[in-house]
Amino acid sequence: MISPEPTDPTDPTVPNDPTDPASALPASISDERRQALNEKLTLAVGQGRIDLSEFSTISDAVWSVTDVGRFTRLEQLVTGKTAPPDDAEIDRLAQKAAPSPEDADATDAPATKPKGGISSFSTTINHFEATTVVPADHVPTQSTWFGDIALAGVIRLGEREGYRLIFGDLDLDLREATLTASTTCLRVNSVFGDIKLTVPPGVQVVNRMTLNFGDVKVSQRKGGPAPNYPGAPTVVLTGRTIFGDLHIRVAEPGERQGFWNWLAYG
Incomplete structure (x- = not known):
């Protein structure tokens, strides 16, 4: 009987051992978490804390950031639960979107998530959502x-x-x-x-x-x-x-x- 040859752990063709913590996949950010933060930004627009151009800038970051730590920092800034931001422009805008103390209760209220996924702009303007009030x-x-x-x-x-x-x-x-x-x-x-x-x-x-x-x-x-x-x-x-x-x-x-x-x- 021929024994199998030992595998090289550095060989990229060899699958990672799922029991090895070092080989675990990086943490991901769920769409539900991104959508929840995006809805807080929409509330900030409706309450006049940020304008549409500022919403566009922050929202783009919300849906493009892949680093969990960076995303968590955006969440904290938007909700006003962290220290002052650093010099990054996106951090400044995210802190601007944070609610004032009198708006905190309204911001913490659960929001109803719209149905459907992301679609092209041309499709959206001709698609009348039943949930649009x-x-x-x-x-x-x-x-x-x-x-x-x-x-x-x-x-x-x-x-x-x-x-x-x-x-x-x-x-x-x-x-x-x-x-x-x-x-x-x-x-x-x-x-x-x-x-x-x-x-x-x-x-x-x-x-x-x-x-x-x-x-x-x-x-x-x-x-x-x-x-x-x-x-x-x-x-x-x-x-x-x-x-x-x-x-x-x-x-x-x-x-x-x-x-x-x-x-x-x-």
């Missing part, structure tokens, strides 16, 4: 005839906002906006005018507008489609436009629109 009783707050409405920069939006335009365009750049609710409903009624909405990566957009003689156009950020993280802030578009297009654009804060993109989408 749309605020009612919209009251137009701005209206214009033969003129445009353009809002950008550091602006604050209520839970319900309304716009009415006749022979004019609406341009809403929400990349640095602060919201007062996790779901913001924008009701737009437009005749002979285009509607442009720009959001940072990670923010969900649900389109419930009725377009007569108009198209829906979606342009992505540079580098490909933006992920839609479960529990992210949601912008719901409702209303009606006649003889006008709806253009939804995803772009990083400060990112300029390229010439060909402008030529294709306006």
